[in-house]
Amino acid sequence: MYCSKCGTQNDTNNNFCQKCGGVLEKNNFVNMSENNINNNYQPQQVTGYQPTEMKVESQNTFNSQQQNQNAASYNNNEKKSNKLGVVSLILGIISFLTSLVFLISIPTGVTGLILGIKSKVKNGVSKAGIVLSIIGLALTGLFIAIATLLPSSNTYYGDGYSLEYDRNWSITTLSGGQEAFQYQNEKSFLAPIGKSALSDSTSNFDTLSGQKELYQAFYDYWNNESSNSSTLKVFNGSNGFSELTDDIYYATYTYGVSATKIRGKYILLVSTEKNAVLSFMTNASENVEDNDRKALELLKNINIYEQTSTKPDNNSDDNVIYDDDLYNSLNSLRNWNRYSELRTGNLGKVKSINGGWRILSDSETYWKFENGQFWWYKSVNDLNDNYWYGTTQVLTGKAGLTVAGIDESKLDTIVSNSSGNVTVNDVYTIVCTPTKIISGGVDKSDTNIPEGTTWTYVWILVDHGAEGIEAQVLNTGNYDTSYYVKIAD
Known part of the structure; x- marks a missing residue:
């Protein structure tokens, strides 16, 4: 059988040309057979011709069905490929618009790029999806690089100290006008309370007994302050000091509405090198223990300044009873x-x-x-x-x-x-x-x-x-x- 398009000889059972893939038309073969029959078998022309004509009609019907099936399969694949291109375009747009939101931009950009590549029909839709996905991923990478290069911390200057904090923390103002550190957007805070000179205390912090005296003094003080409040009480503490960083030790005192409704801790920091005692408090409406842990991690970045004693000379004419926190808070008229x-x-x-x-x-x-x-x-x-x-x-x-x-x-x-x-x-x-x-x-x-x-x-x-x-x-x-x-x- 010869192909009517390229002339290549094919097997008689082939439906498509083995060289060019064109549909083989068997009518030529049938016509040639028909002519031979007409020339050699005249008496049986009708009888021999009818079954041959029926065979050709059946074969043509098969060929037509095969072509329809191939065309349908091609159209379905093309539609599927077009859908991939549309999805790729949508994801590319999302990736581009959310390039600052890393958790959204990266997965949508990667998915859009893959679907755009898998789309066999490279029309304007799929190409646009690929381009937008690439741009979205590139912008995301650029923003990540910029964020990495920018300073990752800020510095807060408090009374007697400075404290570096990262992007997870921000400075806010509490209801009483007091500034505090807030963790992300949660209701979790770390607020400064006050400071004093370690030398103003009668306790020798270099000894274990002196540390216990200082710890107990502040425990009694905060316990007494809490007893005057109808809402908050001090329930327990750390029973001593632990090392926070080099030459900075800390102790904690747990407080809350009740023993089952803890709100946070008082934190006491002591630096013998800087002659300083600083106090802070944490507060959280939920995840209290997690907030306390984050607060201590934040305080590891503290830089405590040298403190000088402001306690009046016991030999002076004033000779008043001394209260560390009160005197330091009220007796220092600041730089106007x-x-x-x-x-x-x-x-x-x-x-x-x-x-x-x-x-x-x-x-x-x-x-x-x-x-x-x-x-x-x-x-x-x-x-x-x-x-x-x-x-x-x-x-x-x-x-x-x-x-x-x-x-x-x-x-x-x-x-x-x-x-x-x-x-x-x-x-x-x-x-x-x-x-x-x-x-x-x-x-x-x-x-x-x-x-x-x-x-x-x-x-x-x-x-x-x-x-x-x-x-x-x-x-x-x-x-x-x-x-x-x-x-x-």
């Missing part, structure tokens, strides 16, 4: 020049507690006192959301310190050491009773204000003349100190 850019514009002129006060720090915390009421705002730039509201009891002088549980004799030392900037009547003790909290536009007063909650602060007002009025604020709950400038009378 810091954050001078926040002391511009309209400032308050009246030396009284009533009015508006903005914190002198990188945060935007804002207090307002008026007619026995207080407002605490997370940001001075948004006075309609994220705030606490409640009533106040305001006392001045030694009577206020007595309410705050502070030895009134300390006030004389504070006033005498202020170089005339502070009088007895410039010291305000404010007891705040919160009754309302708005967070994210939602009133959360019923769930976020336990019954009996109060906050007690000691505000020391310092008049700097034309530069403004400063308030040095002590949170008596944790002896954290912050500084505010009056911006409205």
